[in-house]
Amino acid sequence: MNNKLSSLLSFFALILLSIAFVFLAKPLTIDLGKASKFPDWYMTQATILHFDRTGLPSGSLVSPSLVHHPKNNTITMTTPFFVLYDENRTPWHITATNGLAFENKPKKINLWDHVIVKQMPGPKSDETILKTPEMTYYPDTAFAHSDKAVTIQQPGSIMHSIGFDAYLKKSLIKFLSRSETQYHDPGTGKSDSGNPLNVM
Numbered sequence: 001m002n003n004k005l006s007s008l009l010s011f012f013a014l015i016l017l018s019i020a021f022v023f024l025a026k027p028l029t030i031d032l033g034k035a036s037k038f039p040d041w042y043m044t045q046a047t048i049l050h051f052d053r054t055g056l057p058s059g060s061l062v063s064p065s066l067v068h069h070p071k072n073n074t075i076t077m078t079t080p081f082f083v084l085y086d087e088n089r090t091p092w093h094i095t096a097t098n099g100l101a102f103e104n105k106p107k108k109i110n111l112w113d114h115v116i117v118k119q120m121p122g123p124k125s126d127e128t129i130l131k132t133p134e135m136t137y138y139p140d141t142a143f144a145h146s147d148k149a150v151t152i153q154q155p156g157s158i159m160h161s162i163g164f165d166a167y168l169k170k171s172l173i174k175f176l177s178r179s180e181t182q183y184h185d186p187g188t189g190k191s192d193s194g195n196p197l198n199v200m
Contacts, residue, residue, distance in 0.1 A: 059084040075101040090122030142168040
């Protein structure tokens with residue numbers, strides 16, 4: 001008898017606990033607004049390759065860390081290294097300490113701290129090196145812009161200016177202000193100044 005009574009009481013107690021749980025338990029909700037403040041994906045030691053319609057490589061990105069932020073649809077980059085090609089398949093290399101890519105149209109990438117843009121020597125071009133503290137790069141059109149101080153080095157000359165537009169596909173650089181050029185003859189060791197060549 002005692003066993004039956006004990007079992008019956010346990011049964012009713014279980015029912016009461018179930019009812020209490022139903023009324024007291026709060027539904028699980030996710031605050032999407034707060035969740036969007038946090039990264040939703042990341043990559044380490046990332047290597048991303050792009051190919052054109054003929055199967056030839058058109059560009060690449062290497063970075064030890066890529067982190068996507070869904071709130072503003074951006075990607076932070078650590079020491080990004082880009083490679084792209086001009087119309088003659090001569091490569092350009094772009095490096096920086098930091099990068100921030102905006103995935104909305106038009107796509108753009110802000111680069112800052114020790115930004116270096118380097119065109120490798122090719123059949124129709126000499127080595128060209130641009131150095132600037134900040135730059136914006138538009139990967140869809142291979143266009144780069146900066147309104148900061150820039151130094152451009154070419155064999156035998158160093159140019160200084162404030163701001164530039166670079167049409168990397170065409171290997172064309174346009175200064176946005178008056179520039180100063182220093183020429184150096186490695187044969188004689190003499191230097192001179194004048195207007196820049198091969199740039200606008």
